[in-house]
Amino acid sequence: MAMVRLIARMDIKGPNLIKGIHLEGLRVVGDPYAFATRYYEQGADEIVYIDAVASLYGRNSLDDIVRRAANGIFVPLTVGGGIRNVEDARRLLRSGADKVALNTAAVLRPALISEIASAFGNQCVVLSIAAKTVGDMRWEAYTNGGRERSGLDVIDWARRAVELGAGEILLTSVDREGTRTGFDIDLVRSVVGAVPVPVIASGGMGTTEHLVDVVRNGHADAVAFAHCIHYGRLTIPDIRTAALIADIKVRQTA
Amino acid sequence: MTHVLIVDYGLSNLHSVQRAFEKLGATVEFVQSVDSIRKAERIVLPGVGAFGVGMHELTQRGLVEPLRDYIATGRPFLGICVGMQLMFSRGEENGNHVGLGLLKGAVCRLDRLEQTAEKIPHVGWSPLRSPFPDGEFHHPLLDGVHPGEAAYFVHSYAGFSEDCEDIVAEAEFGSANFAAIVGRGRAVGCQFHPEKSGKVGLKILSNFLAL
Numbered sequence: 269m270a271m272v273r274l275i276a277r278m279d280i281k282g283p284n285l286i287k288g289i290h291l292e293g294l295r296v297v298g299d300p301y302a303f304a305t306r307y308y309e310q311g312a313d314e315i316v317y318i319d320a321v322a323s324l325y326g327r328n329s330l331d332d333i334v335r336r337a338a339n340g341i342f343v344p345l346t347v348g349g350g351i352r353n354v355e356d357a358r359r360l361l362r363s364g365a366d367k368v369a370l371n372t373a374a375v376l377r378p379a380l381i382s383e384i385a386s387a388f389g390n391q392c393v394v395l396s397i398a399a400k401t402v403g404d405m406r407w408e409a410y411t412n413g414g415r416e417r418s419g420l421d422v423i424d425w426a427r428r429a430v431e432l433g434a435g436e437i438l439l440t441s442v443d444r445e446g447t448r449t450g451f452d453i454d455l456v457r458s459v460v461g462a463v464p465v466p467v468i469a470s471g472g473m474g475t476t477e478h479l480v481d482v483v484r485n486g487h488a489d490a491v492a493f494a495h496c497i498h499y500g501r502l503t504i505p506d507i508r509t510a511a512l513i514a515d516i517k518v519r520q521t522a
Numbered sequence: 523m524t525h526v527l528i529v530d531y532g533l534s535n536l537h538s539v540q541r542a543f544e545k546l547g548a549t550v551e552f553v554q555s556v557d558s559i560r561k562a563e564r565i566v567l568p569g570v571g572a573f574g575v576g577m578h579e580l581t582q583r584g585l586v587e588p589l590r591d592y593i594a595t596g597r598p599f600l601g602i603c604v605g606m607q608l609m610f611s612r613g614e615e616n617g618n619h620v621g622l623g624l625l626k627g628a629v630c631r632l633d634r635l636e637q638t639a640e641k642i643p644h645v646g647w648s649p650l651r652s653p654f655p656d657g658e659f660h661h662p663l664l665d666g667v668h669p670g671e672a673a674y675f676v677h678s679y680a681g682f683s684e685d686c687e688d689i690v691a692e693a694e695f696g697s698a699n700f701a702a703i704v705g706r707g708r709a710v711g712c713q714f715h716p717e718k719s720g721k722v723g724l725k726i727l728s729n730f731l732a733l
Contacts, residue, residue: 270646270647271646271647271672273646308720338538339541339545342542342719342721342723342724343674343720361535362537363535363537364538366535389570389643391643464641519672520672
């Protein structure tokens, strides 16, 4: 049984590279590298970096981030945002990314998943799903940074993507993201039950109890957190300690 | 200033391995030529992908004999992932292939020896275990690393050694143990990615620089 992974996630939205994030007086705008290295130093098991506006602000931003990240981050790095073809993926993987996350481009052309998986291995391909509740135990996948409806049922889409070669699912609840009111447990459990690959639960973490809940009851293989660490309410060591106390199998760091 | 030669045989992201060694204060050079191998002080053979492809690429570049000769001189050598697997005599992935032959044993699929419900590939953090009755590590590569500390693995195949003296650390896959770290003299190998294993990985790389 693999250890549950604690993943620090950074999203870029809006015109500034980091929107409104302050870190104890150290205001870093346009330097996600500083956040990523800080989380790495605090013991994050992985770093996920999604640049939802990469395509608007020039394709090079993600490449630069990955190359810089490799300078100071020595845990697996997943990057996503505007990856449209095998060449985009190749460039990022060569620069130091371990996995690429696909959302919009995969919805538009699902064969892209197979192409990247064939070239680099399934373990390099993460399908990023932004899920919004549309009914009782039904969710729809959204694209373009969680703004546009795709018409796809999340469970069906997850299954199909895995058949095409996705090695992991990054599952974000659009409803819960940023609210710090807990994960959508039904969503996570439903997707975990539908696919044979790891599922990273994302969106909603506010307290360490939420993490325990999504692992115990949602059966998440990994948990990604963003707002709660960006705004300093929780630290990664706090989260790890709480997981260990709750008897959740996580990596022990010094 | 410690100098490390990383063999580039077309098989992997070398950037992270390079950066990890540079962070530890070593200078890094990428090598493809027979001459640089002969003169090297310290060689790293990384690699991601299949055993057979790895041996093919090394053969195409004429690097197999020079690497065998280098290892035979007893100078430090580190194999990572497929690079470690190639240290074995043979590999079974997609056919039967001959390896560099430093270690007696074979590289087989993780579920070859025992049926398991575990998913393949084995991806994620797994604890490093001692292969000794006293439960401790006994190799300078693991100075400062404790049994139970985890490393990051991504693989479907693993080395199963016929000489238990070559096993420095093990890891579990289902109920089977496979070689996580191998070593013979100053030639060592890690199945996991030390450049992706956080502080534990960097400690192992740092210890390699001191071998």
